Amino acid sequence: MCPLENTFETRELTLSMGPQHPATHGVLRLVLDLEGETVIKCTPYVGYLHRGVEKLAENRTYTSALPLTDRLDYISSMNNNVGYVNAVEKLFGIEAPERAKFIRTMVAEMGRISSHIVWLGTHVLDIGATTPFLYAFREREVIMDLFEMLCGARLTVSYPRVGGVRNDVSQEFLDKLYAFVLDFPSKMDDYETLVTENRIWKKRTVGIGVISAEEAVNWGLTGGTLRGSGVNYDVRKHAPYDAYDKVEFDVPLGKNGDCYDRYLVRMGEMRQANRIIKQCIEKIPGGPPVLSDNAPELDMSAEGFRKLTPEMSLEHAYLSFSGGYETLAPEGEVFSSTEAPKGELGFYIVSDGSGRPYRMRVRAPSFVHASAIPRLCVGHFVADVIAVIGTIDIVLGECDR
Amino acid sequence: MNILGITIAPYIINIVIILLKIAVVIAIGLLHVAYATYFERKVIGHMQVRLGPREVGPHGLLQPIADGIKLFFKEDIIPANADKPLFYLAPVIFMVSALTSLSVIPFFDGFVIADINIGLLFIFAMSSLGAYGIVMAGWASNSKYSFLGGLRSASQVISYEIAMGLSLVGVMIMAGSLNLTDIVRAQQAYPTGMFAIPQFVGFFVFILAAFAETNRLPFDLPEAESELVAGYFTEYSGFRFALFFLGEYTAMLIMSSIASICFLGGWGLPTFITANLPVFLWKALGLGMFLVKVYAFMFLYYWVRATLPRYRYDQLMAIGWKLLIPLALANIVITGLIKIWIKGML
Numbered sequence: 001m002c003p004l005e006n007t008f009e010t011r012e013l014t015l016s017m018g019p020q021h022p023a024t025h026g027v028l029r030l031v032l033d034l035e036g037e038t039v040i041k042c043t044p045y046v047g048y049l050h051r052g053v054e055k056l057a058e059n060r061t062y063t064s065a066l067p068l069t070d071r072l073d074y075i076s077s078m079n080n081n082v083g084y085v086n087a088v089e090k091l092f093g094i095e096a097p098e099r100a101k102f103i104r105t106m107v108a109e110m111g112r113i114s115s116h117i118v119w120l121g122t123h124v125l126d127i128g129a130t131t132p133f134l135y136a137f138r139e140r141e142v143i144m145d146l147f148e149m150l151c152g153a154r155l156t157v158s159y160p161r162v163g164g165v166r167n168d169v170s171q172e173f174l175d176k177l178y179a180f181v182l183d184f185p186s187k188m189d190d191y192e193t194l195v196t197e198n199r200i201w202k203k204r205t206v207g208i209g210v211i212s213a214e215e216a217v218n219w220g221l222t223g224g225t226l227r228g229s230g231v232n233y234d235v236r237k238h239a240p241y242d243a244y245d246k247v248e249f250d251v252p253l254g255k256n257g258d259c260y261d262r263y264l265v266r267m268g269e270m271r272q273a274n275r276i277i278k279q280c281i282e283k284i285p286g287g288p289p290v291l292s293d294n295a296p297e298l299d300m301s302a303e304g305f306r307k308l309t310p311e312m313s314l315e316h317a318y319l320s321f322s323g324g325y326e327t328l329a330p331e332g333e334v335f336s337s338t339e340a341p342k343g344e345l346g347f348y349i350v351s352d353g354s355g356r357p358y359r360m361r362v363r364a365p366s367f368v369h370a371s372a373i374p375r376l377c378v379g380h381f382v383a384d385v386i387a388v389i390g391t392i393d394i395v396l397g398e399c400d401r
Numbered sequence: 402m403n404i405l406g407i408t409i410a411p412y413i414i415n416i417v418i419i420l421l422k423i424a425v426v427i428a429i430g431l432l433h434v435a436y437a438t439y440f441e442r443k444v445i446g447h448m449q450v451r452l453g454p455r456e457v458g459p460h461g462l463l464q465p466i467a468d469g470i471k472l473f474f475k476e477d478i479i480p481a482n483a484d485k486p487l488f489y490l491a492p493v494i495f496m497v498s499a500l501t502s503l504s505v506i507p508f509f510d511g512f513v514i515a516d517i518n519i520g521l522l523f524i525f526a527m528s529s530l531g532a533y534g535i536v537m538a539g540w541a542s543n544s545k546y547s548f549l550g551g552l553r554s555a556s557q558v559i560s561y562e563i564a565m566g567l568s569l570v571g572v573m574i575m576a577g578s579l580n581l582t583d584i585v586r587a588q589q590a591y592p593t594g595m596f597a598i599p600q601f602v603g604f605f606v607f608i609l610a611a612f613a614e615t616n617r618l619p620f621d622l623p624e625a626e627s628e629l630v631a632g633y634f635t636e637y638s639g640f641r642f643a644l645f646f647l648g649e650y651t652a653m654l655i656m657s658s659i660a661s662i663c664f665l666g667g668w669g670l671p672t673f674i675t676a677n678l679p680v681f682l683w684k685a686l687g688l689g690m691f692l693v694k695v696y697a698f699m700f701l702y703y704w705v706r707a708t709l710p711r712y713r714y715d716q717l718m719a720i721g722w723k724l725l726i727p728l729a730l731a732n733i734v735i736t737g738l739i740k741i742w743i744k745g746m747l
Contacts, residue, residue, distance in 0.1 A: 013545060015545050015546075015549075037549070037714055124710065127710040127711060128618055128619065128621070128709070128710040128711025129708070129709060129710040129711075130445070130449065130706070130707065131448060131449050131707050131708065134449040134450060134451060135449070135450065138450055194708070195710075198709070198710065200619055200709055200710045200711070200712055201710050203712070203713070203716055204710060204711075204712070204713060204716075381713060381714060381715065382549070382629075383622075383711075383713045383714060384713070
């Protein structure tokens with residue numbers, strides 16, 4: 001018989017956090033190995049929200065794949081749409097009209113504010129403060145109402161189009177948006193009063209999840225998560241698309257690369273987004289058109305001849321695809337990236353000349369950021385894992401696609 | 402005593418009266434607890450630019466009753482691997498220890514079930530006992546989240562019990578008694594009418610310790626919902642969950658009552674008001690005064706909850722051991738020295 005101390009075995013507590021957990025922002029699952037409350041190993045599992053968006057896009061025409069991109073990062077569908085139409089325009093070689101470019105910039109920045117507001121609310125809620133969450137949703141509601149006024153949808157907008165936008169903005173919309181823009185900085189001050197200098201908030205975020213600039217670049221972090229470490233990289237500045245080269249804005253940068261700096265960066269981004277919207281409204285060139293003349297039709301054919309005449313059944317129409325080919329899109333491949341609220345959102349599209357993408361690949365910032373969670377968490381407490389998940393601002397719809 | 406020709410021994414009458422008193426206090430206490438939840442939802446609702454409960458009854462006034470009925474009829478789910486006897490026992494211990502403390506709280510001069518000389522000590526004992534309920538719930542649920550919640554709670558209660566006990570020692574020194582009624586009477590002799598002013602350090606430590614003791618924000622780590630789902634009562638449902646919930650709010654009411662009694666002067670009113678009033682009005686005013694103070698303290702709980710984020714576990718411990726306990730000890734020493742010095746003067 002062995003002595004007692006040999007039979008007494010200790011091991012780490014393995015805690016499966018998620019996929020159903022109040023703070024994992026959807027269906028992220030983290031398997032944590034805990035020594036007491038200290039995380040010694042962290043393994044993220046993704047894929048619980050996988051819907052095969054990239055594969056689905058292969059079976060749709062370039063124009064009808066647009067609503068799929070709404071479902072990537074459903075908090076900021078407008079930015080995904082803008083990213084997607086920019087990629088397709090690059091493939092087709094279409095230039096959107098000037099007014100459409102300004103409208104897109106404007107709505108993309110509205111999307112950024114609405115996304116950052118949700119990030120602020122949930123991040124702060126995870127750390128225990130409930131009130132900023134509800135304040136944040138008050139402002140988000142205004143933006144949602146404006147989206148509804150603009151295109152009828154609040155969340156999954158599908159408003160931009162390949163070669164422009166769906167419809168022109170009304171003067172009433174611009175007036176209401178301008179009123180919001182003038183009001184928003186005071187609302188930002190409200191949040192900052194509650195959170196920024198709060199001692200508890202600082203204790204919970206300063207020095208948590210620190211990542212150096214070099215490491216952040218190596219991990220492939222982008223967006224506010226990267227700029228929190230002090231790396232000046234913003235697609236809007238370095239490869240301007242739409243009307244970003246015609247508006248003035250600053251890129252807020254952090255220093256230490258901890259949760260607090262990332263918080264400050266995103267708060268700064270909201271103020272800058274507000275500034276961009278204001279300039280867009282002031283500088284927007286008048287008059288139609290808002291859709292390029294050579295933009296593909298909404299009901300563009302997928303491949304070959306696809307004509308439905310009354311005597312042909314739908315099934316027959318499908319069968320007739322094998323008929324003659326017609327080049328509907330330029331052959332080749334494009335990669336185009338835009339600055340989405342979560343980070344750099346890239347679309348890689350391979351075209352074989354048919355009306356459908358041969359392959360569409362989404363470079364989703366949330367996926368890259370989720371892979372960095374273990375790097376940011378190990379050595380911290382369980383409570384800090386929550387802060388880290390909040391600070392990298394992931395949306396699982398985009399991560400799992 | 403002789404009722405309808407039957408002779409009843411006086412001790413039986415005493416027991417009946419005490420039982421009646423207990424029934425009244427528990428009924429009124431639980432009603433207050435139920436409406437404390439309503440009060441909280443309304444206060445926090447309005448702080449968060451929304452309205453709080455509105456649907457059940459006028460202005461949602463019947464919401465606590467609807468919630469109670471709902472919880473009572475909910476399915477009672479017990480995890481298959483739970484330690485069943487402990488799982489049954491834990492919420493009962495938690496609730497009973499909270500309710501027992503009610504028995505020594507004087508709502509007015511003489512309005513108390515058990516006017517014992519160690520009232521304050523008794524309340525400490527009971528609130529420590531409540532921690533057993535939490536630890537047992539965390540252990541018996543056989544869930545990792547509950548387990549972490551239970552462990553956090555055990556260490557938190559142990560640390561903050563000390564700070565809280567020490568913060569009240571200053572009051573004990575000033576009043577010269579552990580009896581809660583005597584503490585209030587002692588305060589009436591002071592020009593300020595309350596110990597909160599001379600004992601401001603003790604009051605500060607007490608407020609923080611009371612927040613931690615009742616697991617409220619910013620110290621609600623045992624049930625930190627974003628980290629541990631619901632902490633020690635993650636696996637509880639139905640009325641067992643309601644018992645934890647009621648227990649927590651009863652504990653809050655008791656902490657508020659202690660704050661009111663030991664620091665804010667309880668039912669005490671300035672004598673120039675009470676001197677010219679009929680007795681019943683004076684008593685009603687005093688009772689009202691006590692309740693106003695209790696609910697003011699409850700309001701503080703809600704206010705803080707709507708404002709602050711949550712501390713981390715190690716930071717909570719650091720505050721308890723490195724800030725509150727030294728402060729409370731210094732307060733005791735200074736209070737004691739001043740008391741001796743005043744005695745020497747007389």
